[in-house]
Amino acid sequence: MIDRRDVTARLSQLVMTVDEYERLMTEALPHLLNHATTQTRRFLRETGQWGDDVCHEKLALRWGYELVERFLMYGRTEIPCRPLFFLDSLIAKYFSQPEPFCYDKELLSPLGRFLEGLTSRAVISRDALMALFYHLYGFGQSQVAKVLGLGTTETQRVYKNFERWRRSGWQRAVDEVGITREDLMEIESHKRRYPDQFHAEADRLSRIVQAHYRKSEPEHFPCLSRQQWAHLFKEGYGYDYRVWHLALCRDCLSEVCDVHHDDAQDVLTPQLDLRIRPLSNGRLVESYHSVDH
Amino acid sequence: MEPDDVTDAYRRRLLASLHVQPRLDHDEDPGSLQIFVNHECVGAMECDEASHAVASITQPRAIQTVEIRAASGRLIGSLCAQDLRMKMARLPVGDHVLEISIHNRVDGGSVQVAYHAAKLLSKQARSAVKDAHPTTSSLSAMALRAWIPQPVWSNVAMVGRAGFAVAILFLVADRLSDRVMSLARSEPPSPSVTVLPHEAAVYEKSMARQEDVLIRVMQAQEAALQTMQAQQHMLARAHQAIDGLTRGQSQLTDRVSRVSLQMAQLDEVARAGSAGVARQARIDLHGKVERGAKPATVTLAQAMPSDLSGAMPAKVTELTTLSPGSFPGITESTRDLPALTPFAFWVSFQDNTPEKSIQDLILEIHGRTGQTNAGWYNVEVDLPQPQTPDLFVDALKKMTIVKSVTTSLKTTSAR
Numbered sequence: 067m068i069d070r071r072d073v074t075a076r077l078s079q080l081v082m083t084v085d086e087y088e089r090l091m092t093e094a095l096p097h098l099l100n101h102a103t104t105q106t107r108r109f110l111r112e113t114g115q116w117g118d119d120v121c122h123e124k125l126a127l128r129w130g131y132e133l134v135e136r137f138l139m140y141g142r143t144e145i146p147c148r149p150l151f152f153l154d155s156l157i158a159k160y161f162s163q164p165e166p167f168c169y170d171k172e173l174l175s176p177l178g179r180f181l182e183g184l185t186s187r188a189v190i191s192r193d194a195l196m197a198l199f200y201h202l203y204g205f206g207q208s209q210v211a212k213v214l215g216l217g218t219t220e221t222q223r224v225y226k227n228f229e230r231w232r233r234s235g236w237q238r239a240v241d242e243v244g245i246t247r248e249d250l251m252e253i254e255s256h257k258r259r260y261p262d263q264f265h266a267e268a269d270r271l272s273r274i275v276q277a278h279y280r281k282s283e284p285e286h287f288p289c290l291s292r293q294q295w296a297h298l299f300k301e302g303y304g305y306d307y308r309v310w311h312l313a314l315c316r317d318c319l320s321e322v323c324d325v326h327h328d329d330a331q332d333v334l335t336p337q338l339d340l341r342i343r344p345l346s347n348g349r350l351v352e353s354y355h356s357v358d359h
Numbered sequence: 360m361e362p363d364d365v366t367d368a369y370r371r372r373l374l375a376s377l378h379v380q381p382r383l384d385h386d387e388d389p390g391s392l393q394i395f396v397n398h399e400c401v402g403a404m405e406c407d408e409a410s411h412a413v414a415s416i417t418q419p420r421a422i423q424t425v426e427i428r429a430a431s432g433r434l435i436g437s438l439c440a441q442d443l444r445m446k447m448a449r450l451p452v453g454d455h456v457l458e459i460s461i462h463n464r465v466d467g468g469s470v471q472v473a474y475h476a477a478k479l480l481s482k483q484a485r486s487a488v489k490d491a492h493p494t495t496s497s498l499s500a501m502a503l504r505a506w507i508p509q510p511v512w513s514n515v516a517m518v519g520r521a522g523f524a525v526a527i528l529f530l531v532a533d534r535l536s537d538r539v540m541s542l543a544r545s546e547p548p549s550p551s552v553t554v555l556p557h558e559a560a561v562y563e564k565s566m567a568r569q570e571d572v573l574i575r576v577m578q579a580q581e582a583a584l585q586t587m588q589a590q591q592h593m594l595a596r597a598h599q600a601i602d603g604l605t606r607g608q609s610q611l612t613d614r615v616s617r618v619s620l621q622m623a624q625l626d627e628v629a630r631a632g633s634a635g636v637a638r639q640a641r642i643d644l645h646g647k648v649e650r651g652a653k654p655a656t657v658t659l660a661q662a663m664p665s666d667l668s669g670a671m672p673a674k675v676t677e678l679t680t681l682s683p684g685s686f687p688g689i690t691e692s693t694r695d696l697p698a699l700t701p702f703a704f705w706v707s708f709q710d711n712t713p714e715k716s717i718q719d720l721i722l723e724i725h726g727r728t729g730q731t732n733a734g735w736y737n738v739e740v741d742l743p744q745p746q747t748p749d750l751f752v753d754a755l756k757k758m759t760i761v762k763s764v765t766t767s768l769k770t771t772s773a774r
Contacts, residue, residue, distance in 0.1 A: 095377050099370070120362040124369055131373040136426070138377070139437040143448040155441070159423070163398075191432025192391060192403065223391065227430060235431055242376055244369045306402060 073097045077150035087145055091138060098137070098153065103130030105157045110169075121174040124244040129167060131242070133157055168278040176249040177256070177264075178271050180342070183243025185275045188313060193235045196227040197344060198313045202272060204339040212333050213323060214308045215299045228344075236344045253342055268340045273316070280314045287311050289318050296325045392435070392457075394472055395426040406455075410476040415469065422461050422468035449560050453477075456560075629746060699741030702748045706755065707735050707762045716760050724755070735768060 073094045081087045091098070107126040110116040137153045144152055160166055173182045184201060187194040199205040205213065207228050211221040240250075257264045287307060290298070295318070298304050312319045319336045326333040392404045396416055404414045427436040436450040440461040447460040454477035462469050708717055721728055721738055729737035742751055752764050 092378075095374055099374060099377065120365055123362075123366045127366065127370055127373060131377065134377060135434055136424075136437065139426075139434055140424070140439040142450075143438050143446075156439070159441070187432060189400065190393070190395070190428050190434075192393060192430040194432060226390070230431055238376075239432075241372050244372075246365065310400065 070097060074150065078148055080146055080148055082146045084142060084145055087141060087149070090149065091141070094149075095134075098134050098149075099127075099130055101130075101150070101153065102133045102137075102157060103127050105154070105161075106130045106133070109161050115169050117174075121179070124179075125167075125169075125174075128242070128244055133160060165278070165281070168275060170274055172271060173274065176245070176252050177267060179243065179249070180240075180245055180253060181268065181271050181340075182275050183239060183245060185272075185279050185314070187239040187243070189279050191235065191239075192309075193227045193231040194239060195309060195313050196224055197231040197236070200228070200344065201341050202316075202338060203319075203334070203336045204341055205334065205336075206345075209334055212331065213319070213326065213336075214305075214312065215302075215326075216305065220305060232344045250342060257340070257342075265338065265340075269338050272338065272340075276314045276316065280311075289315060290321075292321050292325060295322050296328075299325060391430045392472075392474065393428045393430070394470070395424075395428065396470055397423055398426075404472060404474060406474045406476070412474040414472045416471075417467065417469040419467040421463045422470055425459050425461060425470050425472070427457060427459070427472060447561075447564075449564075629743075630750065699743055701739055702742045702751065703729070703737065703739040703766075704748070704752065705732075705735045705737055705765045705768055707764075708760050709762045712760045720758060720760065732768060735765075 074097065076090060077094055077097070081090060103126045106129045107116065107122075110122065110126065116122055133156060134153070137149075137156050140156065141147065141149060141152060168182055168186065170178070172178055184194065184198065188198050189195075196210060199210045199213070207221075207225050210216075211224050214220075214224075216224060287310060289311070298308070299322070308322075312322060316336060316338075323333050323335050327335075390406065392406055393400055394402050394404060394414055394416065396418065397420070401416050401418075402414060404412050406412050423439065423441055425438045425440075426434060428434050435452050436448075436457045436459060438446060438448045438459040438461060440446040440463060444463050445461065447458070450457045450459065452474075456475040458471075458473040458475065460471045462471075717736070721736070724738075724740055726738040726740045729739065731737070740751070742748065748766070752766075755761055756764050
């Protein structure tokens with residue numbers, strides 16, 4: 067085991083080559099994760115969003131992980147540099163953004179963490195973005211293609227997205243968000259026993275989460291009026307816009323479905339119908355493979 | 360499970376993810392790449408079939424970070440330009456290369472992301488190896504790709520494909536070893552360059568750019584040097600012209616002083632001699648001065664180099680183009696000659712003086728002869744203003760052939 071002070075000292079020294087950087091990063095990954103987690107914890111404390119429990123510890127770990135993930139990639143193009151100083155600068159810059167995290171006490175429940183983790187993943191993964199239509203509304207691939215008005219090529223990509231998500235995406239997202247098997251079982255149990263209450267809570271939490279992550283879209287992706295949506299579909303443009311915005315905005319999705327109904331198209335009306343697990347070849351993924359749990 | 364155990368398990372899970380991050384597996388198809396600028400997704404780039412794909416993004420805000428993620432969300436490339444105006448990076452993505460360049464300006468920033476697929480040949484070689492072993496696991500396929508595969512004698516076509524793959528690998532290995540050996544012979548070891556291929560590419564590119572800049576600076580220096588030399592040459596010629604001008608001026612001064620001296624002598628002669636002689640001498644002198652002055656001024660004009668007019672100041676140019684035809688001192692003095700006063704007198708000559716000598720003298724003094732009376736000749740001359748008739752008569756009486764001069768025949772001879 068490498069001494070913590072020794073690693074900290076080495077991380078503070080100037081790294082001159084990529085080779086040296088790679089070696090150091092491999093050895094110092096646990097220390098880097100600790101460092102980023104500590105900084106995140108401090109930020110949450112200073113902003114009055116901290117609580118001494120497992121949920122908060124997991125949040126700090128997850129956000130620390132995301133910062134280190136970026137740091138590992140950015141650092142390669144910043145050589146020569148002092149890795150620890152560079153990581154600190156990245157963390158400071160990230161925290162200086164308005165509302166860097168989606169934090170709400172109600173989101174610390176298993177259902178809240180699941181919804182928040184799924185949506186945050188959708189921001190960086192197109193597979194997860196497409197999967198949101200299934201997890202939130204129960205749309206299949208063909209239904210997604212119809213709602214979004216996609217052509218043949220784009221529809222094939224949707225199928226690819228769904229397939230990758232079923233195969234590994236969902237599992238990885240759940241692992242990295244920190245949802246355990248127990249958490250999943252609790253959510254499913256709650257859904258079975260109190261369907262109305264579960265639906266109401268999921269509806270409320272999903273709106274909080276979607277409102278936060280919609281801000282991650284570029285500024286030129288606002289909500290459109292019904293006429294504007296109709297024009298967009300009629301003229302056949304803005305495919306990225308449709309996918310990104312409609313996955314994260316339930317009101318606009320309803321507008322679009324109404325537009326399709328006006329055009330006598332067979333599309334489902336979007337109603338929240340939360341699905342926890344993805345479909346696997348027509349069946350739900352019932353078994354949960356976890357490495358460490 | 361205890362809370363600490365849950366946290367530790369989660370931490371181990373994240374560390375495991377970080378260990379495989381952020382490289383793509385060699386066999387993973389990049390597919391659709393998502394581009395994130397300042398943590399916002401701004402678009403996607405399709406890299407399925409295309410050998411090259413380029414995406415350009417311009418936005419009114421400065422660009423601090425660019426991230427490229429696969430459709431699965433995996434981070435495969437990023438670039439950070441916190442305070443820099445321009446930055447570029449070439450990142451390997453499996454067998455392919457991703458190029459990210461950021462350009463920040465005052466009014467915003469722009470990003471260009473270029474995806475270069477691996478060479479078709481290497482793809483074919485790889486697919487040949489894959490086709491030859493369809494049932495092997497991915498790990499064994501990787502091992503077989505690195506080394507010569509075991510012969511599969513049952514299928515001739517498969518053996519042929521494998522042989523083709525081996526030949527390609529051999530050629531590539533041979534090429535690489537040659538390159539490594541030539542590098543080892545020609546260059547000292549440089550860890551920062553030889554660490555990773557994309558680092559070497561970045562290094563080479565930056566070196567090439569610096570070399571270009573250096574060449575441009577050298578060209579600019581050479582041009583500046585040539586301009587300085589030309590200006591120096593012009594300056595030398597201007598100095599020569601000024602020297603010529605100075606010499607001309609001194610010659611002119613000499614001649615003017617000589618003319619003044621001669622004029623003074625002429626005055627003396629005029630005072631001592633006849634008015635006609637003085638006048639003739641003055642006229643001769645005037646002609647001499649004019650003839651002397653002209654070459655002097657021509658010399659001044661010729662002293663100026665013909666190609667210097669552009670480089671010389673306007674005043675100097677004006678000086679060189681002045682006409683040398685007139686010479687102020689001489690012409691002014693000619694114009695200022697005093698008005699002539701007619702003076703008539705009677706002159707008698709020595710005995711036996713030939714008529715020709717008499718006429719020569721009258722011609723010399725520009726006299727106009729009138730009637731003759733008993734050996735006396737009536738002559739009229741024009742005297743210049745300062746010269747008095749008495750002085751003229753005195754000068755005339757000194758002539759050897761002149762016997763007597765009188766203004767009136769009624770009076771007695773002055774002699």
